[in-house]
Amino acid sequence: MIFVTGGAGFIGSNFVLDWLAQNDEPVVNFDKLTYAGNMNNLASVRQDPRHIFVQGDIGNTAQVAALLAQHKPRAIVHFAAESHVDRSIHGPAAFVETNVNGTFGLLEASRAYWNALPDDEKAAFRFLHVSTDEVYGTLGPNDAPFTETTQYAPNSPYSASKAASDHLVRSYHHTYGLPTLTTNCSNNYGSYHFPEKLIPLIITNARAGKPLPIYGDGQQVRDWLYVSDHCAAIRRVLEAGKPGEVYNVGGWNEKANLDVVHTLCDILDELDPKAGGSYRDQITYVTDRPGHDRRYAIDARKIERELGWKPVETFDTGIRKTIQWYLANQEWVKDVQSGDYLKWVEKNYEQRQNPVETK
Template structure:
């Protein structure tokens, strides 16, 4: 059995579905169910005894200790995090509380649990911390991609809080010997992503005939990683990663935000043309850039391929088509997720943002 934190979120729920399908091993899923956590993502496991859901906070050390003692997991996969840059700009406190304090609380309880294991179980135990490429800061147009030895230079409260959590995980390995692994991934996309993120936001706004907001000039570059590929990479790192090491996980798909939006619009034009027959790209609207917007991220994923044999199976073209099709086929999920919380977020972040 493994314990997953944040397993009702976008990447966490995809990972649990992938994990049980691939391995059959049971999962304890600890999730606070904040706005982005959604048990509907895991509806296919509703009556599956291999998925044990517990609503709770990683800062609740009594609860974490109880779950560790009761279920005796052989590994922890730590997804739980506040994870949106814009939200961290509007309210950084929650990011400090969850990403830094929560990771610390989890590490403390896991360390206590791990130290009491028998020798064989202790040697086999793993703590895998899932992080982001944003901890490395921003790249220039001609800079080489981020590697595992790139210096940290976070530029938002979100990335700073994730950088702090990475450092805590590293410290617990080097100080206490806790068998940790860290992964830093690029921008994920795929099924079940909360529609504050670029790709589902564009899909949803386009289908509703609303403006498609693009920050600044739209030339910010990101490396895009299909969530299914990310899940496979995490399984590979858990199975064979060297203790104390970091593995960068990327899709080898650098795209500007404008390219991504135009690609999504073109697929929607093909699969679900607008009632007025206008191309969805006509809805593109440039808005004032967000503060401290990193210009470019790019991941060098050669280490994980060299050591563990992982590389992404999806190109951006194949992955984005699967993603758009999933949203079109699951509009019931979208309608349920687009609640008052989401509408309040859209109002706070976009309503008063000046057009560029």
């Protein structure tokens, strides 16, 4: 039995689905079901007895402690987090509450549970914390990619809250001996991605005939990681990672945002052409995000060297699979685009509506 937090979100639900597709070990899926938690992501395992869903808050230490005592997991995989930079700019308090205080509460419950285990189960237990490359800050165009020893320099409330949670997890290993593992991943994409993020936003806006908003000049560079590759990396770290270690997980796919949007438009032109032109015609440049990091890049050699993991998908293969999934799952897209989501989009972009000049 493993205990997964945030397993109804984008990466968490992909992890749960992949896990159950590959082995028979049950999963306790613990999720608060905020706007980004979606039980429709898990429809295919709704009747699966190996999938035990519990709604709750990682900050509720008593609830977590009771669940750990009841189900006796051999590992905790911690995805639960507020994760959108723009939302953290508009409302940072929720990010501190979930990512910092929530992780603290989860660590406290986990430490108490772990301390009470028999020696053999205690030695085998793992707490795997899923984090982000954004904790490292930003890179110049010619800087070397982030490694596991890169100094932390978070630049948004979101990344600062994740950096704080990373430090808490590290401290619980070094102070209390809790066998923790941390992964810092690059930008994920794939199925079940909530449409506030770049790739699903562009796909859904393009098909709806809406503007495709590009922040600033669109030359912000990200390393793109297909979500199933990320899930495979987490499984491998859980299986063979050394307690106390950090593993950076990247896709070796650095792309400028504008190039990503061009690729999306071109594949949509092929797979779902619109009358009278290209989806590129809908591209609109808008005011950049405050404090927008210019470039992220992950050096994923450590996880390949020590654990034998490397991504299977290239950006070209992964992005095509992603677009095909969205085209085949329009009911899912319709369901997640609720009134609350539409209000958020309006709020986020109302200050960016005037197109900006780019050179």
